[in-house]
Amino acid sequence: MVLREMLKPSQRYFQNMNDFPKTAVNKIKRLPKRGHYDRATIYSILDAGFLCHVGFVVEGQPFVIPTAYGRDGDAIYLHGSSKSRTLTEMGAGIPVCLTVTHLDGLVLARSAFHHSMNYRSAVVFGKAHEVSGEEKERALFLISENILKGRWNEVREPNEKEMRATSVLRLDIETASAKIRTGPPGDDDEDYALPIWAGVVPITLVQGEPIADPQLAESIAISESVKGVVSKSRDKSLFAF
Ligand SMILES: Cc1cc2nc3c(=O)[nH]c(=O)nc-3n(C[C@H](O)[C@H](O)[C@H](O)COP(=O)(O)OP(=O)(O)OC[C@H]3O[C@@H](n4cnc5c(N)ncnc54)[C@H](O)[C@@H]3O)c2cc1C
Numbered sequence: 683m684v685l686r687e688m689l690k691p692s693q694r695y696f697q698n699m700n701d702f703p704k705t706a707v708n709k710i711k712r713l714p715k716r717g718h719y720d721r722a723t724i725y726s727i728l729d730a731g732f733l734c735h736v737g738f739v740v741e742g743q744p745f746v747i748p749t750a751y752g753r754d755g756d757a758i759y760l761h762g763s764s765k766s767r768t769l770t771e772m773g774a775g776i777p778v779c780l781t782v783t784h785l786d787g788l789v790l791a792r793s794a795f796h797h798s799m800n801y802r803s804a805v806v807f808g809k810a811h812e813v814s815g816e817e818k819e820r821a822l823f824l825i826s827e828n829i830l831k832g833r834w835n836e837v838r839e840p841n842e843k844e845m846r847a848t849s850v851l852r853l854d855i856e857t858a859s860a861k862i863r864t865g866p867p868g869d870d871d872e873d874y875a876l877p878i879w880a881g882v883v884p885i886t887l888v889q890g891e892p893i894a895d896p897q898l899a900e901s902i903a904i905s906e907s908v909k910g911v912v913s914k915s916r917d918k919s920l921f922a923f
Pocket residue numbers: 707708709710711712713783784785799801802803804805858859860861
């Protein structure tokens with residue numbers, strides 16, 4: 683498939699930006715004021731990451747497996763070895779629960795009880811199916827772009843053998859929720875007078891300086907996608923201090 687086509691934003695993304703209805707599955711019972719059901723919030727959390735955890739049950743045994751992903755509209759793509767147990771089981775269309783979590787800070791209260799964390803997390807429910815052909819190629823591109831934008835264009839594309847060794851699943855999002863905590867600790871009124879430091883320790887995921895492969899020819903300059911990482915990590919470290 684030509685890359686121009688792959689880069690076109692999905693039509694599905696623009697068609698359906700309404701809230702997910704609250705159901706017995708996705709309705710947040712514990713601290714519901716932190717809950718969100720709108721696609722804009724949930725998808726911004728998904729799009730801010732590229733690592734998720736997928737949960738599924740096989741013969742009564744739950745598994746929760748970390749893996750990379752890419753999103754396109756109301757679908758999340760997952761990829762891996764054709765021999766992967768996770769992909770084979772999930773590809774049979776069993777119920778799947780996928781989570782993405784961003785840890786934004788340690789919330790240190792005056793009491794042990796009120797310690798908490800600032801976070802943005804999304805929980806997604808749906809069923810997955812294996813995809814092939816152009817959708818499989820586009821999905822691999824999306825996953826790659828989600829991890830490091832621009833890298834796909836710089837590298838050798840997968841050959842037929844590599845494509846055969848790779849399975850791609852599309853998880854159709856049936857429902858979802860997000861939960862977000864921000865701000866300082868919430869101590870009990872009488873504890874605010876205690877002489878104990880309280881506040882938030884911000885936590886940010888920072889990309890380090892790239893380390894060239896020892897086998898890299900000296901003549902090869904750092905590629906554009908990696909330059910992007912360098913500038914981003916500098917921005918983030920400036921921000922952190
Ligand atoms: C970084 C981090 C650390 C946390 N640490 C703790 C901890 O130490 N102890 C603790 O009890 N809880 C912790 N939580 C909150 C935890 O994720 C649950 O929200 C909480 O435990 C309530 O669980 P429950 O089963 O009663 O949820 P319920 O409110 O009964 O869940 C019902 C539905 O709400 C939605 N939902 C629940 N939690 C989340 C979520 N986090 N994000 C998006 N949707 C959600 C799901 O769709 C779920 O099916 C943490 C969350 C994060 C992100």
